[in-house]
């Protein structure tokens with residue numbers, strides 16, 4: 001098959017996953033972000049890369065947001081929210097980070113394929129995304145893509161959709177947000 005035919009298949013998979021996400025879950029997450037003082041986003045590997053792009057856009061909206069593990073990341077306190085993006089919900093470093101956040105009195109949200117996973121069990125808010133886990137052992141969705149690619153792509157687009165919902169709620173537009181874009185690049 002040609003590369004563009006594969007691309008069309010990927011887009012087709014993504015257009016189907018959209019309908020399997022519950023808006024009520026997304027709205028709970030949005031409201032919690034709006035109520036929280038600081039927002040932390042954690043994820044490993046590719047799931048972590050998607051989280052980084054979400055933090056960047058939150059920063060553009062004026063939200064006090066951090067990527068867990070960066071040199072300049074602030075301390076998590078009681079009124080803060082930790083968002084963990086993990087397909088499996090079993091990545092060891094993320095389990096430890098979720099436990100630590102809970103012990104500090106923070107709220108934990110999980111974006112995952114597996115609400116019944118360890119991270120899912122620790123979370124106060126869960127957004128279940130369709131896909132299959134990286135070992136392809138869990139998930140109720142079939143994909144032509146390797147490992148957790150479908151989940152990771154869905155998560156990136158879900159994060160971008162959350163940003164649009166925020167922009168609507170906070171009456172922001174791209175021009176206002178661009179004023180906060182890095183200019184030393």
Ligand SMILES: O=C([C@H](O)CO)[C@H](O)[C@H](O)COP(=O)(O)O
Nearest residue numbers: 045046047086087088091147148
């Ligand atoms: O990097 C990853 C991998 O390439 C899977 O497709 C994963 O995102 C990383 O290993 C984290 O896994 P999860 O916590 O299960 O998302």
